Each structure stands twice: as C-alpha cells, then as structure tokens.
Amino acid sequence: MSHMTNESEDGVLSKDQPGSPYIDEGNSGGSPGGGVILKKGPWTSAEDAILVEYVKKHGEGNWNAVQKHSGLFRCGKSCRLRWANHLRPNLKKGAFTADEERLIIELHAKMGNKWARMAAHLPGRTDNEIKNYWNTRIKRRQRAGLPLYPPEVCLQALQEGQSQNTGGINGRDNGHHDLLQTNSYEIADVIFDGLNNKQGVLPCVLELPDISASSMLMKGLGSSQYCSFVPPTMHRQKRLRESEALFSGYDDSGRNGLATFDQIQDDTYDKIARSFGLSFPYDPDPTTKNPLPFGEIQGGHSLLNGNFSASKPTFGAEKLELPSLQYPETDLGSWGRSSSPPPLLESVDAFIQSPPPTGTVQSECVSPRSSGLLDALLHQAKTMSSAKNHSSDKSSNSSTVTPGDLADSSTLNLCETEWEDYGEPISPLGHSASSIFSECTPISASGSSLDEHPPVETFPECNVKPEPVDQVWTSDGEKEISTQLDFSRPDALLGSDWFEQSTGCVKDQAIMTDAIASLLGDDFGNNYKLMGSGPSTSSQGWGFGSCAWNNMPAVCQMSELP
DNA sequence: AAAAGTTGCAACCGCATAGAC
DNA sequence: TGTCTATGCGGTTGCAACTTT
Numbered sequence: 001m002s003h004m005t006n007e008s009e010d011g012v013l014s015k016d017q018p019g020s021p022y023i024d025e026g027n028s029g030g031s032p033g034g035g036v037i038l039k040k041g042p043w044t045s046a047e048d049a050i051l052v053e054y055v056k057k058h059g060e061g062n063w064n065a066v067q068k069h070s071g072l073f074r075c076g077k078s079c080r081l082r083w084a085n086h087l088r089p090n091l092k093k094g095a096f097t098a099d100e101e102r103l104i105i106e107l108h109a110k111m112g113n114k115w116a117r118m119a120a121h122l123p124g125r126t127d128n129e130i131k132n133y134w135n136t137r138i139k140r141r142q143r144a145g146l147p148l149y150p151p152e153v154c155l156q157a158l159q160e161g162q163s164q165n166t167g168g169i170n171g172r173d174n175g176h177h178d179l180l181q182t183n184s185y186e187i188a189d190v191i192f193d194g195l196n197n198k199q200g201v202l203p204c205v206l207e208l209p210d211i212s213a214s215s216m217l218m219k220g221l222g223s224s225q226y227c228s229f230v231p232p233t234m235h236r237q238k239r240l241r242e243s244e245a246l247f248s249g250y251d252d253s254g255r256n257g258l259a260t261f262d263q264i265q266d267d268t269y270d271k272i273a274r275s276f277g278l279s280f281p282y283d284p285d286p287t288t289k290n291p292l293p294f295g296e297i298q299g300g301h302s303l304l305n306g307n308f309s310a311s312k313p314t315f316g317a318e319k320l321e322l323p324s325l326q327y328p329e330t331d332l333g334s335w336g337r338s339s340s341p342p343p344l345l346e347s348v349d350a351f352i353q354s355p356p357p358t359g360t361v362q363s364e365c366v367s368p369r370s371s372g373l374l375d376a377l378l379h380q381a382k383t384m385s386s387a388k389n390h391s392s393d394k395s396s397n398s399s400t401v402t403p404g405d406l407a408d409s410s411t412l413n414l415c416e417t418e419w420e421d422y423g424e425p426i427s428p429l430g431h432s433a434s435s436i437f438s439e440c441t442p443i444s445a446s447g448s449s450l451d452e453h454p455p456v457e458t459f460p461e462c463n464v465k466p467e468p469v470d471q472v473w474t475s476d477g478e479k480e481i482s483t484q485l486d487f488s489r490p491d492a493l494l495g496s497d498w499f500e501q502s503t504g505c506v507k508d509q510a511i512m513t514d515a516i517a518s519l520l521g522d523d524f525g526n527n528y529k530l531m532g533s534g535p536s537t538s539s540q541g542w543g544f545g546s547c548a549w550n551n552m553p554a555v556c557q558m559s560e561l562p
Numbered sequence: 563a564a565a566a567g568t569t570g571c572a573a574c575c576g577c578a579t580a581g582a583c
Numbered sequence: 584t585g586t587c588t589a590t591g592c593g594g595t596t597g598c599a600a601c602t603t604t
Contacts, residue, residue: 040574041597063589080589081573116591127591132571139569 092124
C-alpha cells in the first residue's frame with residue numbers, strides 16, 4: 001500500500017528555490033529549530049526520483065549529504081530508509097512467496113528479530129519488509145491461535161542442534177541453505193500446531209539468573225505466541241475469517257505440506273483439542289471462561305507487535321532478548337567461532353560429561369544469549385538434565401540443597417504459582433513430555449502406529465476422555481492419517497512411523513528423554529503428579545516439557561496433589 | 563448506506579552499536 | 584580516546600483500504 005497521496009505536491013525543493021523548503025502540510029514535521037525544516041511523511045514520486053538520481057550519481061552512503069546536494073528536504077536517515085526499502089534496485093515487490101515465508105520462519109527461529117540478517121538471506125527483500133511481515137504473521141497466528149513456529153522448524157532446529165553434537169559447531173551455519181528445499185511440513189504440523197496452540201500450556205518457565213533461555217521462554221513460549229489463545233473477546237466470525245486468511249496465506253498450489261496443514265489446522269485444532277476436552281476461544285459458549293493462557297500478558301501491546309517487547313513485564317523478567325536464536329558475531333568467545341551459532345549442545349554435552357561443581361550449575365549453564373528460542377530450549381533442557389543428574393547424584397548422598405536445586409525449586413514454584421494464578425491447575429492434555437519421549441521408541445518398535453488403535457491405556461486420573469478423531473489429515477490421497485488415532489495418547493503419534501520419520505525422535509530419544517525428564521524434574525514432581533502413564537523416565541514430573549517443546553505433542557496433565 | 567472498527571504497511575523515532583577518523 | 588556517521592533494530596504512528604455492525 002502506498003501512502004503517496006500527494007503526488008502533485010512534490011515535497012521537494014527545487015534547487016533554484018533555496019530557503020523555501022516545502023513542507024507537507026498534512027505531514028509537516030521536521031525540526032522547527034534552526035536550519036532546514038525537513039519533510040516527513042510519505043515520499044512522493046518526485047522525491048523518489050531525486051533520490052534515485054542522487055544515488056546514481058553519488059552512490060549509496062553519506063545520506064546526510066543528500067539533503068544538501070539534492071534539494072530533498074529529508075533527513076539522511078529517511079533517505080537511507082527510502083532507498084533501502086523502496087528505491088534500491090533489485091528489490092522484490094509483492095507478497096512473499098511460500099519459500100520466502102518458510103525461510104523467514106526458519107530464519108527467525110534461528111536468528112530472532114535480526115531483520116537485516118534475515119534480509120540478507122532473502123534477496124530483494126528488506127529488513128523492514130520482513131519485520132512487517134513477521135509482525136503481521138504473528139498477529140494473524142496469535143489471533144488464530146496458532147503457534148509462531150511450525151513444528152517442523154522446531155524439529156529442524158532440534159535436529160540441527162543435536163547434529164552439532166557430532167557435526168561440529170558449524171553445523172548450523174548452513175542451516176538456511178536447504179530451507180528452500182525443505183518440503184517436510186507434514187502432518188506433524190497439524191498435530192503439533194494444533195496441540196500446541198490449543199492447549200496453551202506454559203505453566204512453567206524457567207527462570208535462571210541467566211536470562212537468555214528463560215527470557216526467550218518468557219517472551220517467546222511464555223508469550224501468547226507460543227501458548228496462544230485467541231482473546232475471548234474476539235468474535236468467532238472474525239476469528240474464522242482470520243483463520244481463513246491465515247490459511248490462504250499458505251495457500252499455494254504446489255506448495256508443500258506447510259500450506260496443506262496450515263490450511264486445516266484450525267479444524268484439526270478443534271477436533272484434537274476437543275478430543276482432549278480443551279476449551280478454547282472458539283468455544284461458542286459465551287459462558288465459557290477462557291483464562292489467559294500462560295504467558296499471556298494482559299493488555300500487552302508487545303504481543304501484538306510481535307516483537308516480544310522487552311519493556312513489557314513478562315513474569316518478572318527484566319529487559320530481555322527476544323525469543324530468538326540470535327547468535328551475534330560477537331560475544332561468542334566461549335562458544336568458539338564467532339560466525340557460528342553457539343554450540344549449545346556441544347557445550348551441554350561437555351557439561352554433562354563434566355558436571356560442574358555443585359553450586360555452579362547456573363553459572364555454568366549460562367545459555368548463550370545469542371541463541372534462539374529453540375536452541376535455548378534445548379540448551380536449557382539439557383542443562384537442567386545435567387544439573388539434575390548431578391544434583392540427584394549428590395542427593396543420594398546428602399540432602400543438602402544446592403543452589404542449583406534452589407533455582408530449580410524456585411522455578412518450579414513459580415510454575416506452580418502461575419498455574420494457580422491462571423486458575424488452570426489441570427493441563428488440558430494428558431501426558432507428560434517425558435513419557436512421550438520415553439515412549440517414542442518403544443511404541444514405534446512395538447508397532448503402534450497411526451493405523452492401529454494404540455492400546456487403551458488407563459489414565460486413572462486422567463480427566464481427558466479420548467475421543468476418536470475422524471480424520472486428522474488428508475493430503476493428496478497419499479497420506480491419510482488414521483481416524484482412529486487416540487489423541488489422548490500423543491505417544492501414539494510419537495510412536496508412529498510418520499512421527500519418527502518427520503522428527504527423528506527415535507534417534508535422539510535418549511538425549512531428549514533425559515533432558516525432558518530433567519525439565520520435568522523431581523522437584524516439580526513433588527508438587528504435581530503426572531496424570532498420564534507409561535514408561536516415563538520421569539513419571540512424576542510435569543510441565544515444562546510440553547511448553548518448552550511447544551511444538552512437540554507433549555500432552556501433559558497434572559493435578560495438584562494434596 | 564454510513565459509521566465504527568480493524569488491518570497492513572510505510573515511515574518515523576529513539577536508542578544502541580560498529581567503524582572511521 | 585573521543586567524536587561523528589552510518590547502520591540496525593524495536594517500538595510506534597498515521598493512514599488508506601477493508602470489514603463489520
């Protein structure tokens with residue numbers, strides 16, 4: 001959309017008209033004091049022409065000289081912005097393509113709000129354009145109750161992160177190169193997206209002295225972006241429309257599964273979520289209360305702008321980084337090469353192999369602040385795993401509470417408090433992340449698949465009544481997910497072949513199980529009892545897993561023990 | 563049909579930072 | 584070392600277009 005409404009009014013000062021700068025009456029601004037009054041507001045085509053001409057002659061840069069030499073009454077900053085965002089040659093106009101969208105998502109998962117860096121990967125696109133797109137996307141997805149990142153992105157980050165363990169710290173440098181070839185938004189998108197969003201579970205956010213990962217969680221997962229419910233005040237019709245719009249945003253024939261799944265996920269949400277007994281804003285019952293999702297900041301404008309405003313209170317977090325996987329070129333000394341993303345997992349692995357002395361857990365587990373959300377989650381999960389392992393080792397010998405324990409406890413207490421604060425002591429879902437991960441392989445190995453009913457496990461305390469979903473997803477007639485899937489058993493999904501294929505869960509199960517188990521920690525388990533069952537490695541824990549692995553079908557349910 | 567509300571985008575501002583001088 | 588300039592970024596605003604009431 002253009003704001004060039006004053007085409008007749010050039011808004012430029014002819015070089016032979018010194019001393020009488022044009023000031024757009026409707027957009028007058030500039031500095032009233034001393035010197036030239038600079039024009040603000042929309043650029044006119046005449047101004048554009050002047051700027052283009054100037055750049056042709058003098059090249060880019062030295063923008064403050066533009067005003068002096070061209071007669072443009074625009075500040076250098078404005079000139080630079082105009083040039084960079086609109087006049088620069090080779091700029092790509094029009095809507096983002098599917099591949100570009102996917103790339104943006106992927107890049108954002110890795111970089112966070114590093115728009116310029118993202119733009120570098122998108123030839124012809126500007127940082128501002130990407131930022132606007134992202135903010136718009138966030139708004140749409142929030143309103144539609146969708147997660148910010150497609151699960152595939154999370155999983156890819158996960159896999160990449162883990163591959164770093166063996167592939168070296170440069171493993172992710174090339175992460176974006178194959179983004180455009182990524183064509184794997186498959187059913188997991190539906191399932192995970194749906195589960196994630198509708199469950200709106202983020203009861204627990206780790207709060208470590210180092211705010212990196214936790215802040216990301218606070219601002220990312222903790223925000224409605226990740227645990228988003230549509231505000232209850234939104235009209236259903238509007239939400240539906242927005243969902244349609246959202247879907248249409250991915251609607252592009254020939255596109256991969258991302259479009260397909262995004263297109264149907266709202267319906268799928270309904271089905272899946274209802275099968276979990278979830279209540280979410282689509283509930284037509286006006287009496288239904290939709291408590292704010294965890295992390296939802298009431299009135300938080302930051303949520304709308306999608307930038308996770310650090311200035312907004314987020315569970316007490318201070319000025320925070322965004323939920324990004326930012327890995328600036330600087331400040332990576334401890335991580336090795338500056339050009340590489342922080343080798344989270346290497347570090348964690350090393351950490352696990354060489355547990356720090358008690359009491360140094362947190363300080364030694366400083367999350368690379370430059371890392372992104374997903375990496376941060378990984379990092380935190382594994383860090384906690386290591387910490388827990390260590391502390392549990394110690395606890396076998398002594399009941400001494402270590403600082404690390406204290407941190408965990410406080411964190412978990414926080415979680416508990418937040419559960420209570422939000423008046424939702426019961427997770428809408430019914431399985432623990434740990435159990436999910438722990439069951440991943442066995443179920444797969446035992447042949448549980450989407451084509452068969454998973455064994456109906458007993459969930460003695462489970463409030464969720466399984467409800468068969470008629471059809472989860474159908475795509476081009478090739479991959480039809482069984483209608484018999486018991487979504488109260490997300491492990492059925494996890495154990496399925498497609499899940500294994502799409503997530504690589506089995507491969508990394510041991511690591512993840514351990515990490516998640518730690519996240520679900522024993523401390524937390526003291527307060528909450530896992531409602532699910534299964535050979536969980538941390539059967540008494542709850543909570544963070546389903547949030548940290550927001551895009552995992554971590555299905556948890558908890559109830560507060562007396 | 564009109565008013566009110568919403569959305570998307572261009573553009574701006576303030577601040578932080580890097581690099582040149 | 585300090586200053587200046589360019590750049591990047593988060594946040595915000597204004598407005599036309601669009602949608603809803």
